[in-house]
Amino acid sequence: MKILVTGGAGFIGSHTVVELLDSGYEVVIIDNFSNSSPKVLDSIKEITNKDFKFYEGDVCDKQLLNKIFDENDINSVIHFAGFKAVGESVKKPLMYYRNNIDSTLSLLEVMGEHNVKKLVFSSSATVYGKPKELPIKEDASLSTTNPYGSTKLMIEGILKDLYISDNSWSIAVLRYFNPIGAHPTGLIGENPKDIPNNLMPYIVKVANKELKELSVFGNDYDTHDGTGVRDYIHVVDLSRGHIKAIEKVNKDTGINYYNLGTGTGYSVLDIVETFKRVNNIDVPYKIVDRRPGDIDACFADPTKALNELGFKATHTLDEMCKDAYNYVLKNK
Ligand code: UD1
Numbered sequence: 001m002k003i004l005v006t007g008g009a010g011f012i013g014s015h016t017v018v019e020l021l022d023s024g025y026e027v028v029i030i031d032n033f034s035n036s037s038p039k040v041l042d043s044i045k046e047i048t049n050k051d052f053k054f055y056e057g058d059v060c061d062k063q064l065l066n067k068i069f070d071e072n073d074i075n076s077v078i079h080f081a082g083f084k085a086v087g088e089s090v091k092k093p094l095m096y097y098r099n100n101i102d103s104t105l106s107l108l109e110v111m112g113e114h115n116v117k118k119l120v121f122s123s124s125a126t127v128y129g130k131p132k133e134l135p136i137k138e139d140a141s142l143s144t145t146n147p148y149g150s151t152k153l154m155i156e157g158i159l160k161d162l163y164i165s166d167n168s169w170s171i172a173v174l175r176y177f178n179p180i181g182a183h184p185t186g187l188i189g190e191n192p193k194d195i196p197n198n199l200m201p202y203i204v205k206v207a208n209k210e211l212k213e214l215s216v217f218g219n220d221y222d223t224h225d226g227t228g229v230r231d232y233i234h235v236v237d238l239s240r241g242h243i244k245a246i247e248k249v250n251k252d253t254g255i256n257y258y259n260l261g262t263g264t265g266y267s268v269l270d271i272v273e274t275f276k277r278v279n280n281i282d283v284p285y286k287i288v289d290r291r292p293g294d295i296d297a298c299f300a301d302p303t304k305a306l307n308e309l310g311f312k313a314t315h316t317l318d319e320m321c322k323d324a325y326n327y328v329l330k331n332k
Pocket of ligand 1: 086124125126149177178179197198199200202214215216217218227228229230268291293294
């Protein structure tokens, strides 16, 4: 079975390609390296000892998409490609709307024209906005606080309307919590091109002495130690969730939404302390003001993914912290 992976050279995309190849799927990747590097493709081959087809280009490019679908007997698509930096999206909203929405519309049109109607979409827990109840269930109310999040929510809406118009589509919308860690081989991982916005990539750069100290954004939240609580999930677990979702869209039609998280919340200081302990390295930090838009706590109810997909995250926080740092050590 041949799967098209958009954004397959990215952080979550590359780990998912590894899991797909290891599970016996054939893979076709489209990526324009806007936030990744061609080296990742070699690393995927090294990890899996398997090959795949690669097209360099933009998912907004319908001509290229048509060529890919004409040249390959694609069965299903996993759509990762998109801009994902919250802060940048606030500064350049039109760029985010143009890229994330346009690429998805092009992809859906070309899929429909080629009668490929099985899709797994990379969404985010950001669509839950400021959650009213924890843990978060998939039927919680949806809202967003920034243009990046709005693109995810808009695409969810587009997919819903598409399914209503033609219920031969089969769509799984995966809402990721906080993916961290890296492949245990250290060959692929998260490598932001600029100063990181997210917690784990920042900690890693501080540990590696590329940045002086971590700023902990607020210690007066309503949590066990006052710092923000999130549901961190190992990227390898998250990637395995996509295999389960591919199985699901190939079994049933419908549009279904799944949280991919562990169901456990850890605070910023829990992460820092675990990282220090398992890697035996210091991570200097200082407490600073809250980051605008941040919330106290956010963690998943992962029951639906367990019941309907048979998905359960198995990696511990120790493994997430160890693998995140191992990747940096191997790529110094
Ligand atoms: C962010 C995005 C979310 C996106 C997700 C991807 C926002 C508001 N949300 O989630 O849309 O899907 O990344 O993983 O940006 N922290 C620090 N110091 C730092 C960085 C972070 O203390 O230098 C804290 C934050 O205040 C938060 C926690 O660490 O409590 C996690 O932050 P981050 O990794 O940026 O993820 P989210 O904000 O949860």
